Amino acid sequence: MSLSELNVIDFHSHFNHGSPLDPAETEIYKFGLDFLKKGYDYANISSVGFSTYAGVLSNKEVAEENDYLYNLALDTPWIYQWVVIEPRHEETFEQAKKMLDSPKCLGLKIHSPCHEYSIAEYADKIFSFADERGAVVLMHPDRMELMPEYADRYKNMKLVIAHLGTVDHVNAIETAKYGNIYTDTSGVASSNNNILEYAISRIGTDRILFGTDTYAAGFQRGRIEYAPIPEQDKIKILRENAITLCPQLKNA
Numbered sequence: 668m669s670l671s672e673l674n675v676i677d678f679h680s681h682f683n684h685g686s687p688l689d690p691a692e693t694e695i696y697k698f699g700l701d702f703l704k705k706g707y708d709y710a711n712i713s714s715v716g717f718s719t720y721a722g723v724l725s726n727k728e729v730a731e732e733n734d735y736l737y738n739l740a741l742d743t744p745w746i747y748q749w750v751v752i753e754p755r756h757e758e759t760f761e762q763a764k765k766m767l768d769s770p771k772c773l774g775l776k777i778h779s780p781c782h783e784y785s786i787a788e789y790a791d792k793i794f795s796f797a798d799e800r801g802a803v804v805l806m807h808p809d810r811m812e813l814m815p816e817y818a819d820r821y822k823n824m825k826l827v828i829a830h831l832g833t834v835d836h837v838n839a840i841e842t843a844k845y846g847n848i849y850t851d852t853s854g855v856a857s858s859n860n861n862i863l864e865y866a867i868s869r870i871g872t873d874r875i876l877f878g879t880d881t882y883a884a885g886f887q888r889g890r891i892e893y894a895p896i897p898e899q900d901k902i903k904i905l906r907e908n909a910i911t912l913c914p915q916l917k918n919a
């Protein structure tokens with residue numbers, strides 16, 4: 668099989684679905700599910716872990732957004748869910764207790780900058796909850812220098828600091844004593860022409876996951892597929908690492 672035939676897993680994306688909280692689309696940047704699916708099909712990306720834009724960019728209707736995506740994922744084979752935690756909304760923890768048991772839920776998603784809370788203030792609450800359940804937490808980067816200490820304290824949690832694009836990401840991954848910090852390549856910062864290669868030189872390939880974060884799917888896939896790294900590393904990043912971290916993706 669050639670690399671281009673590999674069914675890739677997008678670990679991190681979002682979409683609009685007609686909520687009043689959806690971000691505005693433009694002619695040159697679109698977020699509808701049908702539009703995104705076309706890009707995924709052309710780039711041979713077979714499965715995607717989503718949180719809705721309305722659920723992460725605003726904290727007004729997080730629980731409603733979680734319910735919506737939980738049901739959509741159960742009904743749609745290629746769609747997987749990140750259940751969003753808003754640490755000041757107790758009902759989102761209650762939802763997560765149930766949703767983490769779903770075969771379509773990959774873990775917890777947090778976005779402290781858009782939800783406007785201090786990660787240092789709520790980290791123990793969120794990460795202890797994840798630790799008790801051995802859950803994966805996909806976090807928007809925030810106070811990365813603090814994360815190794817939390818990862819060491821809550822060593823059953825697996826913490827993915829999204830958007831690989833800084834030396835701080837690599838430092839955090841390298842510093843975590845138990846190897847339970849990861850990153851994803853979603854977003855335009857991975858277009859820095861040595862960031863992926865630099866990260867691999869320091870922390871290897873096993874803790875790097877592929878994502879698009881809604882950016883052009885072929886562009887994001889190409890960043891990995893044509894990188895000057897061994898083919899086995901590409902396969903790990905584009906697919907296998909996601910399955911190791913979230914075994915429910917095995918048939919994705």
Ligand SMILES: [Zn+2]
Binds near residue numbers: 679680681880
């Ligand atoms: Zn995102």
